[in-house]
Amino acid sequence: MPWFLHLALRQLFPPGKRFPAFATVSILGVALGVASLLVVQTVMNGFGEEHRLRIRESFGDCLVTGPAPIEKPEALAKELAARPEVASASLFAEGPALARNGDFSGIAQVRGIDPTDPGQPARKYVYGGRFDDLDDGRIILGVGLARALRVRIGDRVEVWSPAMAERAEKGKAPLPAEFEVCAVIQTGFTEVDNAAALIPLRRFREIWNLGPRAHGLTLRLKEPALAAATAGRLAVGHPELRFRPWQDIKKDFLEAIRFEKTMLFFLMFIITLVASFSIGSTLFSAVIRRSREVGVLASLGAARWQVVALFGLQGLLIGALGTLLGFLLTWTILSFRDGILGAINSLFGGGDMVANVYQFSKVPLHYDASDFFIAAAFTLLTTAIAGLVPALWAAGRKPSEAMRDA
Amino acid sequence: MPDIVLQARGLAKAFASPAGRLPVLTDVSLEVFAGESVSIRGSSGSGKTTLLQQLGGLDQPDAGEVRILAPGAGLVAPRSSLGRGVGFVFQNYQLMPELTALENVALAARVAGASASSATEAARALLVQVGLGARLEHLPAKLSGGECQRVAIARALVNRPSLILADEPTGNLDERTGAEIMDLLLGVVADRGAALILVTHSREFAERAARRFVLSGGVLSPA
Ligand SMILES: Nc1ncnc2c1ncn2[C@@H]1O[C@H](COP(=O)(O)OP(=O)(O)OP(=O)(O)O)[C@@H](O)[C@H]1O
Ligand SMILES: [Mg+2]
Numbered sequence: 001m002p003w004f005l006h007l008a009l010r011q012l013f014p015p016g017k018r019f020p021a022f023a024t025v026s027i028l029g030v031a032l033g034v035a036s037l038l039v040v041q042t043v044m045n046g047f048g049e050e051h052r053l054r055i056r057e058s059f060g061d062c063l064v065t066g067p068a069p070i071e072k073p074e075a076l077a078k079e080l081a082a083r084p085e086v087a088s089a090s091l092f093a094e095g096p097a098l099a100r101n102g103d104f105s106g107i108a109q110v111r112g113i114d115p116t117d118p119g120q121p122a123r124k125y126v127y128g129g130r131f132d133d134l135d136d137g138r139i140i141l142g143v144g145l146a147r148a149l150r151v152r153i154g155d156r157v158e159v160w161s162p163a164m165a166e167r168a169e170k171g172k173a174p175l176p177a178e179f180e181v182c183a184v185i186q187t188g189f190t191e192v193d194n195a196a197a198l199i200p201l202r203r204f205r206e207i208w209n210l211g212p213r214a215h216g217l218t219l220r221l222k223e224p225a226l227a228a229a230t231a232g233r234l235a236v237g238h239p240e241l242r243f244r245p246w247q248d249i250k251k252d253f254l255e256a257i258r259f260e261k262t263m264l265f266f267l268m269f270i271i272t273l274v275a276s277f278s279i280g281s282t283l284f285s286a287v288i289r290r291s292r293e294v295g296v297l298a299s300l301g302a303a304r305w306q307v308v309a310l311f312g313l314q315g316l317l318i319g320a321l322g323t324l325l326g327f328l329l330t331w332t333i334l335s336f337r338d339g340i341l342g343a344i345n346s347l348f349g350g351g352d353m354v355a356n357v358y359q360f361s362k363v364p365l366h367y368d369a370s371d372f373f374i375a376a377a378f379t380l381l382t383t384a385i386a387g388l389v390p391a392l393w394a395a396g397r398k399p400s401e402a403m404r405d406a
Numbered sequence: 407m408p409d410i411v412l413q414a415r416g417l418a419k420a421f422a423s424p425a426g427r428l429p430v431l432t433d434v435s436l437e438v439f440a441g442e443s444v445s446i447r448g449s450s451g452s453g454k455t456t457l458l459q460q461l462g463g464l465d466q467p468d469a470g471e472v473r474i475l476a477p478g479a480g481l482v483a484p485r486s487s488l489g490r491g492v493g494f495v496f497q498n499y500q501l502m503p504e505l506t507a508l509e510n511v512a513l514a515a516r517v518a519g520a521s522a523s524s525a526t527e528a529a530r531a532l533l534v535q536v537g538l539g540a541r542l543e544h545l546p547a548k549l550s551g552g553e554c555q556r557v558a559i560a561r562a563l564v565n566r567p568s569l570i571l572a573d574e575p576t577g578n579l580d581e582r583t584g585a586e587i588m589d590l591l592l593g594v595v596a597d598r599g600a601a602l603i604l605v606t607h608s609r610e611f612a613e614r615a616a617r618r619f620v621l622s623g624g625v626l627s628p629a
Contacts, residue, residue, distance in 0.1 A: 003513060007502065007504075007513070010504040010505060014504045015506075015545065292500060293502060295464070295500075297517070299462065299488060300513070300517045300561075301518055302489070399465070400459040400464040400465035403464070
């Protein structure tokens, strides 16, 4: 160990002192800055991931549509499913309808699905009732829609599709389709939960007069992250169809999440910057207090760069230890996040935001190594500068004058 | 004839002050030979500390030239002999408060490039020699003034310099301790074959040096 590192450690953690105030306070300051940055980023990532997952579950990794309903969807599905990039392909049919229960009605986004598909994402969000009860006479509703219609499991709803208007034009009496509610789903996407209505694809085709056609296909890909490139490749040979990767489907929404994360990063970064400034000012006063020692080191033959290293390293050490402690603190806070949130809610009497607004059962998390890397790099850089500025000042002084300081 | 360890010619130094330039040293020349002791007396403010700083390379004179014998390098500018050719002893010891007695002495050797183990060995031997064998792990705050000055003397000697510059080494000590420190300083310096320039207010201590000077009016004259 070079002597200046040894001395730097001793000056930061003086022997015989159980509580090295300067080091402790500075390291804690950095740790709090780093932790607040990383907690926010990790939770933001969590929300982002959760939303991305739900988008993918609702629309697949890639949505295939055309200017008109697809004529032979089963054949197309078979062809696309055979591609190596594609994990599975399923038919997609969706349209708005009026759902009614006596005096109560609402706009339903009805979707035709395959009730026997074990990978059907809606299975994961069943909130009441049973998904497997879905058959030609039954319907699954989003929880918000069910509430608007005042229906429970076992109650009946009427569905009026636009195709029925066609019937009326032709002079026939339009008859609504009747369903019994067999399950309620809650995805956490208000937009989905307030409108979703799932019925078997067979019934959907009947009610919408689709015949053998479907509105499109949803594809699951083996590499969802590469959806954009894969979509481009799949589109070759199908000029009449549109292949939209999931990243495009809710582009504005995803952009908004990313922007929010960036903004929060800058806000939180300012916190670490403030911590670094306080280190800088404390180190400055420490260096001034040690003026005579700087002179003594010069009289012992210490080079300028070694004096710079002595004080610069103290800033860097504080930064490094603070970053490590900050990582630890982040992990601790996030591990107990639900308890902490519960305590805050009971303290301030707020309702459970996560459940009520975001409708997630837990605060979602997603650890991203690059966040940790960026936080560490920024913190080390700023604390190193905070140590370097006073260090350069100290090393630039004449030893004869430094030693005259009280 | 013994080797010359310090050669200063025509040193001058003035400081800026609100009342204009304040000349402190006007024309100082001095030669010191290996193993010899030289004392410098002078009233407070006469420029003794300033002179030692010019001689030891802690400051640059306005005019004149200093050469110091650095082991293995011949006569060099004092700046480049710091820590090896010259050792300093200060009135208020100037020890590193966070380092033990042993580490304070070893630090000087480490700064001069010694390995950790050889620095510690040399430091231990010197501290035993100055009578602090039982205080190696003490922090300066836990040592008496006399003990601190013994540590400082050991530190000044650890790199085997050819010259020790001591600025009022007994100034903060009572008479008896001061006398002990003087005995020690003269003893170990002679023992190691180093030369000594001793700045002191005490006529009695000054008398113990082989050659004696008085600094007054910016010039050095034999006492
Ligand atoms: N950096 C400086 N700037 C301005 N004046 C200085 C500076 N250093 C020393 N002086 C002046 O130079 C003169 C000599 O100072 P110096 O410390 O060398 O005296 P000294 O002989 O060591 O005194 P003492 O016996 O009290 O230690 C003093 O008048 C002091 O005010
Ligand atoms: Mg003085």
